[in-house]
Amino acid sequence: MAQEDGGGHLSDAGLELGLSLGGGGGGTPNAPAHRGSSRRLSPSQCPLEPSLTLSMPDDAATAAASGGGGAAHSVSSLSVGAVKRERAEEADGERVSSTAAGRDDDDDGSTRKKLRLTKEQSALLEDRFREHSTLNPKQKVALAKQLNLRPRQVEVWFQNRRARTKLKQTEVDCEFLKRCCETLTEENRRLQRELQELRALKFAPPPPSPSSAAHQPSAAPPPFYMQLPAATLTICPSCERVGGPASAAKVAADGTKAGPGRTSTHHFFNPFTHSAAC
DNA sequence: GACCGCGGCCACCTTACCTCA
């Protein structure tokens, strides 16, 4: 699939994330086709429902180097399906370690004890996460051994860490979209005012001198789309026009574009939903 | 080659526990 990050790499506390708007994806050491690493966020996660997808950094190269893909499957994994085995073994007393919080002998099996990772363990896990947001089974086992934890704990930590990162990223994205929305609203208001002024001018008596007709909106700030990064101006897939607010503004200004049967021809390709209102 | 079952991994949601104000 060889998906690329859609751009917008944001750094979050040193964590590089690929923010893929709509078609993103990356690579994981374990997944040859990078399955599941780029998922649509549920609407509940973002009130603006931009249908964002987030992707983790592309680790394809390192995956190849570290025996990812098929090789990863050859290593006996200790996850989910194996977790049951692992837990059964643990129930039999074959605990690797749960000494992280100094509570290693208090488990009667009925109550769930919360173990806290030590600072050193957390720091090392963070380091590894910065390198790769996912682990292949070999790395997992090695790291678990190094940290004196169970592989399952390392796996869970990475899962939770990814979730936290994604949540944080979602908040950032929502904030960005909110600002976009506000700016566009303001821009729309400004254009409406400008349109009203131009209409008033049209029906007004001709000006005595050209200089007085210089009712230039040049004092106005540059349109919003001029302030947008280039990545937000995308090509509409259906009509292959440059999308984004620029096209919408162009169409709005050029009334001839709207035919009899087409009330509005907005070539505003929304990069978040991949839907062009053409 | 298509189909099916299985194992593995992941995202996502939820729960339970811990810490702190």
Next chain:
DNA sequence: GCTGAGGTAAGGTGGCCGCGG
């Protein structure tokens, strides 16, 4: 000491993919 909020380890579930029969 009690309480509520926030953080986080861990449990559970469903989906996707690769592999082998």
